[in-house]
Amino acid sequence: MNLQAIRILFLKDLFLSRRHLFAYFVAGLAASALACTSNTTLAYVGFVLVLTVAIAAGIHMIGTLMLAETTEQTKLFVMSFPISLLDYSIGKISVVLTTYLIPWTAMFGCLVVATFVMGKQGNVVVLPPIFFFLLCGFMLQLLTAVVSESVGWTICIMVSCNVCLNIFLMKLFADPEVAEVVKSDVLTWPAFVVQIIAVELLLIAASLVIAFLFQTRKRDLV
Amino acid sequence: MTTELGNSTTTELAVSMVGVSKSYKHFQLQNIDFTVERGTVAGLIGPNGAGKSTTMRILMGLVQPGAGSVSVLDKAISSNDAAAKQDIGYFSDDMRLYKPETLSWHMQLVRSLYRDWDDVYAGQLLDRFGLIPQQAIKGLSHGQRVKAMLLLILARRPKLLILDEPTNGLDPVAKHEVITELMRVVEDESRTILYSSHNTQDVEQISDSITFIDRGRVIASSNRDDFLEKWKCIKLHAPESWTLPSVDGVRLESSHRNLHVLSFNQFRGELPVQLQTPGVVIESVESMTLEEIFVSSVIRGRQEG
Amino acid sequence: MHSWISISLGDPRPLYLQVIEQVKRRVAVGDLPPGTELPSIRELAAGLKVSVITVKRAYLELEREGVIATRQGKGSVVAEKPGLQSSIQESELRDHLKQAASLGLLLGKSKTELQKRIAEVYEQIQKDEK
Numbered sequence: 034m035n036l037q038a039i040r041i042l043f044l045k046d047l048f049l050s051r052r053h054l055f056a057y058f059v060a061g062l063a064a065s066a067l068a069c070t071s072n073t074t075l076a077y078v079g080f081v082l083v084l085t086v087a088i089a090a091g092i093h094m095i096g097t098l099m100l101a102e103t104t105e106q107t108k109l110f111v112m113s114f115p116i117s118l119l120d121y122s123i124g125k126i127s128v129v130l131t132t133y134l135i136p137w138t139a140m141f142g143c144l145v146v147a148t149f150v151m152g153k154q155g156n157v158v159v160l161p162p163i164f165f166f167l168l169c170g171f172m173l174q175l176l177t178a179v180v181s182e183s184v185g186w187t188i189c190i191m192v193s194c195n196v197c198l199n200i201f202l203m204k205l206f207a208d209p210e211v212a213e214v215v216k217s218d219v220l221t222w223p224a225f226v227v228q229i230i231a232v233e234l235l236l237i238a239a240s241l242v243i244a245f246l247f248q249t250r251k252r253d254l255v
Numbered sequence: 256m257t258t259e260l261g262n263s264t265t266t267e268l269a270v271s272m273v274g275v276s277k278s279y280k281h282f283q284l285q286n287i288d289f290t291v292e293r294g295t296v297a298g299l300i301g302p303n304g305a306g307k308s309t310t311m312r313i314l315m316g317l318v319q320p321g322a323g324s325v326s327v328l329d330k331a332i333s334s335n336d337a338a339a340k341q342d343i344g345y346f347s348d349d350m351r352l353y354k355p356e357t358l359s360w361h362m363q364l365v366r367s368l369y370r371d372w373d374d375v376y377a378g379q380l381l382d383r384f385g386l387i388p389q390q391a392i393k394g395l396s397h398g399q400r401v402k403a404m405l406l407l408i409l410a411r412r413p414k415l416l417i418l419d420e421p422t423n424g425l426d427p428v429a430k431h432e433v434i435t436e437l438m439r440v441v442e443d444e445s446r447t448i449l450y451s452s453h454n455t456q457d458v459e460q461i462s463d464s465i466t467f468i469d470r471g472r473v474i475a476s477s478n479r480d481d482f483l484e485k486w487k488c489i490k491l492h493a494p495e496s497w498t499l500p501s502v503d504g505v506r507l508e509s510s511h512r513n514l515h516v517l518s519f520n521q522f523r524g525e526l527p528v529q530l531q532t533p534g535v536v537i538e539s540v541e542s543m544t545l546e547e548i549f550v551s552s553v554i555r556g557r558q559e560g
Numbered sequence: 561m562h563s564w565i566s567i568s569l570g571d572p573r574p575l576y577l578q579v580i581e582q583v584k585r586r587v588a589v590g591d592l593p594p595g596t597e598l599p600s601i602r603e604l605a606a607g608l609k610v611s612v613i614t615v616k617r618a619y620l621e622l623e624r625e626g627v628i629a630t631r632q633g634k635g636s637v638v639a640e641k642p643g644l645q646s647s648i649q650e651s652e653l654r655d656h657l658k659q660a661a662s663l664g665l666l667l668g669k670s671k672t673e674l675q676k677r678i679a680e681v682y683e684q685i686q687k688d689e690k
Binding site: 296439442456459478483527544 | 567569573574576602605606609610612613614617666667668
Binding site: 035038041045049105106107109110112115116117120252253254255 | 312315316317318319336337338339340341343344345347349350351352353354355356364365367368369404
């Protein structure tokens with residue numbers, strides 16, 4: 034493993050995505066701010082925008098940093114560098130994850146802080162399950178992109194994740210315990226929510242491990 | 256004899272492939288035996304889809320062969336061996352740079368990855384190729400893109416250049432610039448070039464050895480002048496009772512009434528005399544161009560295989 | 561730098577023969593006097609944009625014919641041999657005659673017929689020059 038080369042590859046991709054990254058970061062902050070306004074309609078629009086930014090950022094980064102490397106034929110250029118498949122995989126998966134996590138963390142953090150500041154502490158209970166759900170969906174798309182190297186399949190998984198997200202939100206808010214906490218000013222963690230978060234974290238970790246194993250077992254690099 | 260002339264007897268190999276095979280759904284590379292001596296220019300000629308790119312990708316460790324052994328610059332090659340690639344410069348016509356970024360950005364990137372990057376040489380190459388470092392890749396013409404990629408490879412002085420169709424689609428001036436630069440590389444006798452094309456004219460002049468490949472198999476390998484001396488085309492008039500003589504490497508290329516055109520791939524000076532049986536009049540003994548030799552070898556290979 | 565030699569891919573002959581012929585011609589007309597240093601094999605190859613093996617083979621052949629001499633560890637020079645110029649001219653003439661004779665033989669011409677044809681051509685050229 035060549036750490037120096039991995040660092041260069043990582044920085045290269047970070048630089049290549051700089052404009053998109055900045056745009057998603059700003060859009061994420063704006064959407065979060067909107068979601069925290071007292072006007073219910075605006076706050077709802079803001080919340081929808083937060084979800085949209087998270088979904089768009091994920092598919093965009095996977096598309097431009099990972100899949101485009103094959104379709105734009107830059108992969109051949111990169112693979113001719115003195116790097117191994119392991120170096121390439123570590124650099125690639127970590128940079129895609131990083132570029133996603135930057136707007137994701139900004140929005141997540143912004144919403145948690147704003148909710149606390151505004152004194153609606155109970156609302157915080159829904160944030161971790163929702164954001165980890167988004168991250169989970171992103172990881173599944175990343176895994177699909179690694180395994181299939183196909184834009185079609187990755188979009189297919191993204192659409193499925195979005196459908197599931199709607200069902201998930203419905204179920205989450207319909208849960209009587211969750212509804213109770215949201216209304217109150219005290220933050221407590223119902224067992225239902227804790228279980229969801231645990232499953233989500235497990236899925237995220239599993240996707241990451243499988244993506245790595247799959248990527249490093251490829252025999253033909255191009 | 257000078258030491259340089261004397262060196263011809265020691266054959267250090269820059270590239271060696273023994274019994275290499277690779278299967279795809281609709282294409283098979285079969286049992287490739289192929290070597291390139293250090294300090295030489297080797298041309299790999301084949302029609303489109305012959306297996307040139309696959310062969311070169313195997314040498315770069317980008318594709319794992321199904322069978323056989325591959326050694327490049329005395330190292331076994333595999334997809335997890337990064338060190339070997341430090342000394343190899345790989346170009347492919349299928350390769351693209353990052354369109355929104357500039358050439359100078361690419362130069363910085365490559366420079367950070369290779370220990371032997373030479374800033375002075377890179378500057379000379381910019382000059383000789385007429386490239387502007389501040390220009391974004393998307394604004395470059397095909398010829399400029401090829402030259403930009405070659406610059407990125409040449410400026411780090413690799414010991415071995417593996418160039419997959421470098422002159423494909425270049426105008427004559429750009430082609431001349433590229434070939435001049437490649438010949439400068441071989442002035443250093445420790446450096447080797449392996450170069451593929453579907454066009455004999457691109458490689459014949461500068462290649463020390465030329466290998467023809469078709470349908471995943473090596474069909475002939477020699478140097479240009481040996482090819483030209485061994486292959487001849489004889490036109491003769493013969494009576495109707497005449498049959499093709501049983502000489503090694505003869506093939507009837509075409510017949511029109513009693514005029515026959517024969518090609519030979521093991522021509523010897525005494526051959527025309529041997530062919531002069533009663534009634535046979537030899538009209539001409541002609542050299543063949545490398546392109547004619549290539550086409551004839553491919554057709555012979557396909558008929559045998 | 562090596563403009564005294566030019567190589568043509570349109571010429572059907574092997575490239576090394578073209579190099580040999582042109583070096584010999586330069587020596588024969590006195591452009592390259594005895595003792596002149598020739599470029600190294602790799603230099604000439606790079607200059608002409610031909611393969612190293614082509615120049616190597618041409619130099620070996622020229623050395624075998626005594627046109628050039630190669631000194632251990634140094635470059636090659638035009639051989640310092642009396643009568644080199646005329647002997648090259650002589651051998652060039654012999655080669656051309658040989659080619660004509662073997663073509664005649666192939667076409668089934670007799671010796672006397674060939675002699676007659678050469679005389680005819682000779683006279684024709686003399687007449688044209690006047």
